[in-house]
Amino acid sequence: MTVDPDKVWPTGLNVREAEEVHSYLIDGTRVFGAIALLAHILVAVSTPWLG
Amino acid sequence: MNNAKMRLVVAPSVGVPLFLGAVAVGSFAVHVAVLTNTSWVTDFLSGNPLGSGDAVAAAQITPGMETANASYVLPLASGQQEVTVILPDGTLARAILQPNNVLASVNPVPLATD
Numbered sequence: 001m002t003v004d005p006d007k008v009w010p011t012g013l014n015v016r017e018a019e020e021v022h023s024y025l026i027d028g029t030r031v032f033g034a035i036a037l038l039a040h041i042l043v044a045v046s047t048p049w050l051g
Numbered sequence: 052m053n054n055a056k057m058r059l060v061v062a063p064s065v066g067v068p069l070f071l072g073a074v075a076v077g078s079f080a081v082h083v084a085v086l087t088n089t090s091w092v093t094d095f096l097s098g099n100p101l102g103s104g105d106a107v108a109a110a111q112i113t114p115g116m117e118t119a120n121a122s123y124v125l126p127l128a129s130g131q132q133e134v135t136v137i138l139p140d141g142t143l144a145r146a147i148l149q150p151n152n153v154l155a156s157v158n159p160v161p162l163a164t165d
Contacts, residue, residue, distance in 0.1 A: 003056070009059035009060065010059075010060065011058060011059055011060065011061065011062040011063070012062070013058055013059060013063075014059075015055075015056065015059065017058075018055050018056060018057075018058035018059050019052045019055040019058075021055075021058050021063050022052050022054065022055035022057075022058055023052055023055070025067060025070070026052065032074075047091060047095065047101060048089075048091050048101055048102065049085070049089075049091075
């Protein structure tokens, strides 16, 4: 199903804007996840966490 | 982008705080669970060697306690049980456990009345 890229949806966004907003959220999640992954690796190495 | 169209029906002013709030609540709950189920975080925050808190707590519960090496239970023909314990110094100690005596007063017979 094709969606009109210029259609304004009930949230006030069109598809292009929605993808832009979503891309920022995905980027932030990736950065957060990378920092959290590094922190958890350091904790797993330096503490009895997870045995 | 994958799932980006959800922003067309859920406003970012609702969806983004909901998402970030869920992440915050979830990670807070997990870390509280770790704090309440382990002792080494307290050791770390106190500057003590990790695991030393458990040793201190165990020493407080059973200071200088020596545990028996072994114990055996032997049922006797009389219905009693003979317990043999090998103490830390190698000597034996025996105890006779008698079965419970049911007292007549436990279940009094109701008096018959006219």
